[in-house]
Amino acid sequence: MQAAESAPGKVRTARALLIALATLITMGVTASLGFWQLSRAAEKQALEDLINSRASLVPWTERDLLQVDAIHKGLHRLARLTGEWQQNATVFLDNRPMSGRSGFIVVTPLLLHGQSQAILVQRGWVPRNFTDRTKVPNIATPSGPVTIEGRLAPPPSHLFELGRAEPGPIRQNIDVQAFAQESKLNLLNASLLQTAPAASEFERDWPRFAAGVEKHHGYAFQWFAMCATAALLYFWFQIISPRRKHRPHGSES
Known part of the structure; x- marks a missing residue:
C-alpha cells in the first residue's frame, strides 16, 4: 500500500528530472552553436582584415611574384x-x-x-x-x-x-x-x-570579398536567445508556477 502511494511521487520526480535534463541539453547545444557562430565571425573578420592589409601594400612585380615560396601568400x-x-x-x-x-x-x-x-x-x-x-x-x-x-x-x-x-x-x-x-x-x-587599363570591350566589376560578419553575429544572437528562452521557460513552469499554485489562499502577493 505504501509503495502504491509513492508511485505518483516517483513519476513526478522522474518527469522533473527528464525536463531538467532536456533543458540542460537544449541550453548546452544552443549556447555552443552561439559561441561557434562568434568564432566563425572572428575568423572571417581576421580574413577580411588580412585581405584589406594586403590590398594596401606596394604592388608586386613579376619578380616578386616568383620569389615568394607559396603563391597563396600573395592572394588579394x-x-x-x-x-x-x-x-x-x-x-x-x-x-x-x-x-x-x-x-x-x-x-x-x-x-x-x-x-x-x-x-x-x-x-x-x-x-x-x-x-x-x-x-x-x-x-x-x-x-x-x-x-x-x-x-x-x-x-x-x-x-x-x-x-x-x-x-x-x-x-x-x-x-x-x-x-x-x-x-x-x-x-x-x-x-x-x-x-x-580598362579596354572598352571589357567590364571589370569584380566582386570584393565580404566576410559577412554581421550574418554570423545575427545567428549567434538567435542561438543565445533560444538558450535564454529555454532557461526562462524552465524556471517559470518548473519552479515559479508550481510555487504560485501551492501558495496558501489569502497570502500576500
Whole structure:
C-alpha cells in the first residue's frame, strides 16, 4: 500500500528530472552553436582584415611574384606585371554573369617578362552573342610586351558541369594543370583579376570579398536567445508556477 502511494511521487520526480535534463541539453547545444557562430565571425573578420592589409601594400612585380615560396601568400594583393599575351590560348568562360547579364569572362595567359612561367589573367567580362551561341567576341589583344595591373586571386572558380569539357575557346571551367599541358605553358596556380587599363570591350566589376560578419553575429544572437528562452521557460513552469499554485489562499502577493 505504501509503495502504491509513492508511485505518483516517483513519476513526478522522474518527469522533473527528464525536463531538467532536456533543458540542460537544449541550453548546452544552443549556447555552443552561439559561441561557434562568434568564432566563425572572428575568423572571417581576421580574413577580411588580412585581405584589406594586403590590398594596401606596394604592388608586386613579376619578380616578386616568383620569389615568394607559396603563391597563396600573395592572394588579394595588387600586382603590376609585365609580359606578353599568349593570344592563341585565350579562353571564354561561359555562364559568368556580371551586373545581372549573361556573358563570358575572358581569360588569357600572360607569359611573364624574362621568365618561363605564365599566369592566367581574367581580363574582364564581355556579353555573349545570343543569336549564335558558338560565336565569341573579337577581342583586341596587343602583341609584344605589355604591363597590366590587377589583383592576385585563386584560379577562376569552377562551375558545375556534366561530363568532360572538350577543348575549345568556349569552356565552362579551366583546370590549371590540364590547361598547362594543353597550352604548353608553365602556369602558376593563381590568376590576376585585371583592373587597369580598362579596354572598352571589357567590364571589370569584380566582386570584393565580404566576410559577412554581421550574418554570423545575427545567428549567434538567435542561438543565445533560444538558450535564454529555454532557461526562462524552465524556471517559470518548473519552479515559479508550481510555487504560485501551492501558495496558501489569502497570502500576500
